[in-house]
Amino acid sequence: MSDTQPPRARLERAQRRLLTVARDRYAEDRLADAxxxxxxxxxxxxxxxxGFAAHNPYGVRILRYPTAGFEPAALCTGDPVFAVHLGGCTAGPRLSTALGLLGDCAPGSEIVFDCLPEFRGGTVTLLRDTGWEMLEELDSRALASRYLDHATPTAVSIELRVARARVRHNAGRLPS
Structure with missing residues (x-):
């Protein structure tokens, strides 16, 4: 990080990193619950x-997507799965692909993902259309309040949303 960055840019960068850590912590907490x-x-x-995948403290079976040898059919064992889709692919086609791959998993399967605020309405529609229901959604202030010692100042325009959804019993079927 350059010392020539304006103070506001340095502050936003630091806060974005803290929020990324809070987002990951949220995902790990939901995984522990699962x-x-x-x-x-x-x-x-x-x-x-x-980091979690490297030490896997729970001894769970971990599948990575995309990797060579990933078979979506391997997920449909009759047991629910927990999925994490964070960073870089926050909306649209990639999230849709993830939800579609997991849509036929057993009831009780869950996913934690991040999304951009401008895609909020689209996220709810995408979940519904792929057989999922929203369980919880946190914005950056809620994440900061839950996981950091201080709330994100209102003067800084960082917006990060993290959500948790569960596959519905009619997973894989479009709503009528």
Missing amino acids: VSAGIRQVVLFGAALD
């Missing part, structure tokens, strides 16, 4: 939770 509820397989999209 493991406590009996989930034994996890799907990581992209580079989501690389």
